[in-house]
Amino acid sequence: MGLVKRGRDLWFFEDLYPDVTFGFKVKNVVVPETPTGFQRLMILESERLGRVLVLDGIVQLTEEDEGIYHEWIAHWPLFARQEPAENVLIIGGGDGGVAREVLRHPEVKSVTMAEIDEVVVDLCRRHMPALSAGIWDDPRFELVIGDGAEVIRRMKGRCDVIIIDSTDPIGPARSLFDTSFYESVYAALRPDGITIHQTGALLLQPFEAPGSWRQMERIFDDVRVVQFANVSYMGGPFSLTAGSRGKRVFRFAERNARRRFRSAGLKTSWYSPEISAAPYPEFGRRLETDKYGEEVAMDIRLPHRRKPTARRVARWSRELCRAIGMVAFGEPMTSDRALGEGETLVQYIETSAINYRRFGAIAAANCFTCAHLPVDRAVGCTAEAFGAESALCWHLPRGAFADVKALRRQTRIYEAALPEGGPGPSGVFKPSLAAAAEVFKPSFRLPVETGFAPAFELVLDIYDCDFEKISSCEAVSAWARESARIAGLKTVGRPDAPDFGHAKKKTAGPSVTQFLRGGSNISHYSMNWLMIVVNIVARTPIPLRRVITHAMDFFRGKKAYAWILPRGVSGRSLKEIAEATVLFEVRRD
Ligand code: AG3
Numbered sequence: 001m002g003l004v005k006r007g008r009d010l011w012f013f014e015d016l017y018p019d020v021t022f023g024f025k026v027k028n029v030v031v032p033e034t035p036t037g038f039q040r041l042m043i044l045e046s047e048r049l050g051r052v053l054v055l056d057g058i059v060q061l062t063e064e065d066e067g068i069y070h071e072w073i074a075h076w077p078l079f080a081r082q083e084p085a086e087n088v089l090i091i092g093g094g095d096g097g098v099a100r101e102v103l104r105h106p107e108v109k110s111v112t113m114a115e116i117d118e119v120v121v122d123l124c125r126r127h128m129p130a131l132s133a134g135i136w137d138d139p140r141f142e143l144v145i146g147d148g149a150e151v152i153r154r155m156k157g158r159c160d161v162i163i164i165d166s167t168d169p170i171g172p173a174r175s176l177f178d179t180s181f182y183e184s185v186y187a188a189l190r191p192d193g194i195t196i197h198q199t200g201a202l203l204l205q206p207f208e209a210p211g212s213w214r215q216m217e218r219i220f221d222d223v224r225v226v227q228f229a230n231v232s233y234m235g236g237p238f239s240l241t242a243g244s245r246g247k248r249v250f251r252f253a254e255r256n257a258r259r260r261f262r263s264a265g266l267k268t269s270w271y272s273p274e275i276s277a278a279p280y281p282e283f284g285r286r287l288e289t290d291k292y293g294e295e296v297a298m299d300i301r302l303p304h305r306r307k308p309t310a311r312r313v314a315r316w317s318r319e320l321c322r323a324i325g326m327v328a329f330g331e332p333m334t335s336d337r338a339l340g341e342g343e344t345l346v347q348y349i350e351t352s353a354i355n356y357r358r359f360g361a362i363a364a365a366n367c368f369t370c371a372h373l374p375v376d377r378a379v380g381c382t383a384e385a386f387g388a389e390s391a392l393c394w395h396l397p398r399g400a401f402a403d404v405k406a407l408r409r410q411t412r413i414y415e416a417a418l419p420e421g422g423p424g425p426s427g428v429f430k431p432s433l434a435a436a437a438e439v440f441k442p443s444f445r446l447p448v449e450t451g452f453a454p455a456f457e458l459v460l461d462i463y464d465c466d467f468e469k470i471s472s473c474e475a476v477s478a479w480a481r482e483s484a485r486i487a488g489l490k491t492v493g494r495p496d497a498p499d500f501g502h503a504k505k506k507t508a509g510p511s512v513t514q515f516l517r518g519g520s521n522i523s524h525y526s527m528n529w530l531m532i533v534v535n536i537v538a539r540t541p542i543p544l545r546r547v548i549t550h551a552m553d554f555f556r557g558k559k560a561y562a563w564i565l566p567r568g569v570s571g572r573s574l575k576e577i578a579e580a581t582v583l584f585e586v587r588r589d
Pocket of ligand 1: 016058059060061093094095096097098165166167168198200201205232233234
């Protein structure tokens with residue numbers, strides 16, 4: 001929205017979120033919106049907040065409350081250390097607020113500030129001089145205009161503290177939230193060094209801090225979240241994620257801070273060593289239990305002699321999108337235009353995909369979204385589209401950071417009857433829990449081997465994957481081809497690998513569809529959650545262990561959860577189907 005006239009008054013409304021906003025009455029436009037070559041900059045003045053720096057429509061600071069953010073991001077890492085820091089690197093921070101606070105520590109010998117956008121430095125210095133007061137004449141301070149991601153590579157092992165005062169991970173700061181950047185931050189730290197990064201509003205940007213945490217946890221020896229709240233970053237609790245080089249650095253952080261703060265005699269308005277850096281328990285819960293998405297797999301009996309055509313199925317996919325409130329991405333793809341027995345139709349939707357195939361008189365459809373899934377509506381719409389009165393459903397939590405038992409508890413296998421679409425009288429079943437070792441034994445037989453089902457689906461969630469691999473469309477396509485070879489499944493056409501989820505933090509990353517003879521591999525990759533979700537459907541047995549461990553090795557995933565669903569079954573009870581549905585966990589260290 002930006003600047004909006006309201007009667008005689010001019011107001012500013014922030015553009016960060018599509019559905020909630022932060023606004024204030026503008027007394028004066030100090031610098032009208034100016035493209036800097038990197039971003040759009042604007043400086044406004046408000047009666048209550050003083051001057052306000054806005055980049056790409058997002059409030060970066062106000063004169064009234066900038067001290068809260070700058071004190072926390074500078075003093076927390078500096079005081080947490082056992083020994084005083086001598087060399088400090090600031091990435092971003094062009095307004096000078098962080099440097100000002102860092103330079104208040106007399107033991108600090110050098111401060112380098114790497115800011116990519118010189119216009120931010122110049123205009124803030126001119127229009128908000130108090131922010132950077134004193135830094136320009138301080139001989140310890142050096143400004144480098146350049147990309148922080150590059151500057152840091154020249155700093156190997158030289159910094160005691162690295163403060164990343166960036167904008168959000170949209171626009172020029174995107175690369176500062178990558179694993180490769182965090183790796184160079186770790187490499188630039190001296191032993192016992194600390195880095196700290198702004199990682200967004202805990203509740204309004206719920207994937208941002210967990211996304212950085214998950215990446216940093218793999219690289220740094222310890223990770224903490226520091227939280228505070230200010231006026232200008234809407235949403236209450238705001239997060240700073242800190243990482244250390246050295247396992248014991250944070251262990252005494254609070255004690256060090258109390259001791260060193262007292263002896264420094266520094267006066268702060270907002271920072272206090274007495275305020276613990278522990279995040280709300282909600283953050284921990286989110287790391288543990290949030291799920292990436294949910295899926296409902298539906299097997300429905302087609303009315304006698306009704307074989308849906310590709311057009312009919314494409315119509316279902318449009319109806320389903322409408323029913324679940326999702327926008328389709330592109331057109332539906334089919335493994336074969338005739339969409340005969342076992343052939344697959346895939347429709348990408350805003351946050352993942354829906355798909356369909358038929359095994360004899362059973363239509364097997366899946367609906368997977370990374371947003372809330374109105375399951376009953378999805379099931380009702382699907383059964384109705386194919387003229388069925390009930391549907392056998394597997395409702396699966398996907399990408400849940402929970403243990404395998406909790407996962408089993410959250411999995412529901414039930415018969416949904418129309419028109420209610422809710423669980424039928426037969427109740428809700430759970431999958432059989434197995435150990436990977438059991439499933440990987442040659443004696444374990446897939447439902448297609450025992451003749452229980454004409455097809456099976458391997459639903460695989462792999463956690464803690466390698467960022468570089470899962471963010472590359474080429475890499476994931478190569479894996480899809482390779483995996484088909486290992487599975488002994490013939491590919492039909494080339495993998496389709498679009499990257500359409502980048503606008504949303506949770507879904508940022510590619511998706512892949514590889515049609516297979518008698519099946520498909522449809523998978524999604526989350527750059528922020530460092531995980532992938534895979535669905536492989538096949539009508540012939542595959543070497544389960546090799547396929548799963550190959551995928552985990554390829555993406556360097558540490559942990560995986562897998563379900564095996566018998567698909568296209570007819571003439572079996574729900575209980576038998578539930579018994580033939582297996583859930584297990586695989587670990588690779
Ligand atoms: N840098 C962090 C701004 C974060 C705004 N994001 C948000 N409200 N979610 C501020 C620069 C101050 N030196």
